[in-house]
Amino acid sequence: MSEHLAQRAAALDAADELAGARKLFALDDAVYLDGNSLGALPAHVPDRVADVVRRQWGELRIRSWDESGWWTAPERIGDRIASLVGAAPGQIVVGDSTSVNVFKAVVGAVRLQDDPARTDVLVDATTFPTDGYIAESAARMTGRRIVPVDPADLVSVIGPSTAAVLLNHVDYRSGRLHDLPALTAAIHDAGALAVWDLCHSAGALPVGLDEHGVDLAVGCTYKYLNGGPGSPAYIYVAERHQAAFDSPLPGWNSHTDPFAMTPGFEPADGAVRGRVGTPDILSMLALEASLDVWDGVSVDAVRAKSLALTDFFLECVETYVPQGRVTCLTPGKHAERGSQIALRCEDAPRVMRELITRGVIGDLRRPDVLRFGFTPLYVGFADVERAARVLSEVLAEA
Template identity: 75%
Template sequence: MSEVLAKKAAALDAADELAPHRDLFTLDEGVVYLDGNSLGALPRHVPARMQDVIAREWGQLRIRSWEESGWWTAPERIGDRIAPLVGAGPGTVVVGDSTSVNVFKALVAAVRMAGEGRDEILVDASTFPTDGYVAESAARMTDCQIRALSPAEIVAALGPRTAAVLVNHVDYRSGRLNDLPGMTAAIHAAGALAVWDLCHSAGALPVGLAAHDVDFAVGCTYKYLNGGPGSPAYLYVRADHQARFDTPLPGWNSHEDPFGMRPAYVPGDGATRGRVGTPDILSMLALESALDVWDGVPVEAVRAKSLALTDFFLECVEAYVPAGSVSSVTPAAHAERGSQVSLSCAGAGEVMRALIERGVVGDFRRPDVLRFGFTPLYVGFADAERAAAELAALLG
């Protein structure tokens, strides 16, 4: 649409140190994939690894693989691969179950840790809804009350009854980045525990779980971490909370002696305590393999590119798209922006269908949001320019 912006895109791509990472992924020529914040693209090397897992580890070694192929220790081992991406120390992240199940573990454990007289759970009202549903159940089963508030209202609502607070780091719909350091400090000042949902931030920006003393965190691995469809989620438990982590789901995998088959439950140490039942090994090892694309990639570089991409996309939208036809619901300030741009737009569902036909894949979130996710490992500036141009062509 504009030679100036197209040239700018080319220059930005030429200077992008992460650009070579695109070749690590299976992508289609001619398609701009801006839905990696829903399902990350396939790293090229994963199919061969999974063929080996299935044909040799399962097919030939069978039961021996639990030890010989390291299946048994995969949840902690892969947790340690994710830990540096979210600023967590080794031994504090364990992989397994879904985000929803991990929200339940974390919230129940947080309430149990909060102590007497604290019977309120505050929940980010704009959260991905599963967090709210599960929090409601956690509250019901621990004799707590739930209060759903916008993130901006949470700090003022903290008080002596607050047991735990569940907040999304980046809002799935608007792309707003909440203030993890500030809110966590305020939650602690009120004597409560902070549970952060990292689904839309891990792999897109620095999280700093340990640096900011976050108590618990959960997240999925199939968005910016590219683990594959429904790949298992993870649970972070702060190191100094682990010995008191009192899980509502004490499955045998978390026992201190799982093969002792002892009738009484005695929890294991460390991250292991967050395990429950036998892990989905195929999904888990696909995730482990997918994490190889992060080797040598500092998350700070990803963040810098992410902000440059979303800035540039917004610049192109501003330049190309007829005034008034879309408006950004993603905050303009870098400190409040995740790695997506959400545009409200009349007829957004239809518009997204048409965009996808034109080879620009984002997604639609009710009622009126066009959501474009920018995954810095495989999306470039020319992609951002083309997405804006196709959107303008549709709305022009």
């Protein structure tokens, strides 16, 4: 049976329209299934970063703010990300961390409402912990109440007291994909604003921010966008909200005339209102270089391959792994699946350590979840078959 699956994997790789993208990354012989935590390094980025350091910073020095385009990088790179998440130009600005941008977005959404009767901020009860911490703090600071809610129960909970809702597009632990179009519509039907966290979906599947009327969104760039460890995050402010968007972190970079250095704050037009302080140029330009791997790539093709990879992984696991040794937490339905597979497993910490020792790199969510992220630009079907086979070997030894 293993020979049959290996042959199928080879045939699938031979027919893969995205297979050529793998050579754009600096990879070794390991099976890297942790791109949902840190994307692999695009091979050309070190030389680009070296130019930023040696020539732009080392030779041009302060002139690079103009001559090398440093000053406009947050908007320029934001427009490149916009094309990957279904947004028109001028609505995304890059900078700060995801956590900081969640704070801007939640407070900004409450201020856009400007309605004291809307007392509640709803937050995904299964959210990545920091999103919950930030949302709770934002609610306190705006005099609102935080209400944790399971996304499956949102429609029954949301109502006239809801100001804003913060949801994850894909659950970080299970890989469940939430229905962004339907949930956004339900939020709007209740008169509230929708804030989406795209950390586990941008670069892995179509998002459609403009098409589905999302109000605000945030996301990181170091997972499926391969921007590098700690690369700057981004915030999306829909064009219809930009004139009224009141950021809780006004800084000189978001001033309409930043170099006037006036004591009073006058917000700039457009998405620039999402900026705060001096951009982190080295990591930002590394991110810009990383986005080159997306040139000519269709997000729809990425999504199709992602589903094929995860389907094949589940088939291989079912074939190789003895029944009852792992339980899949990720939904089987394509419409409910992101680009990762989460398996509950007894003795998961030991299993993941041994997998990594044998060249299959996934990650662990304590106490008992093995996570495997599938980045279609550089993960192939032979990788998938090998990962499942090694997993079965490790479990057999246990």
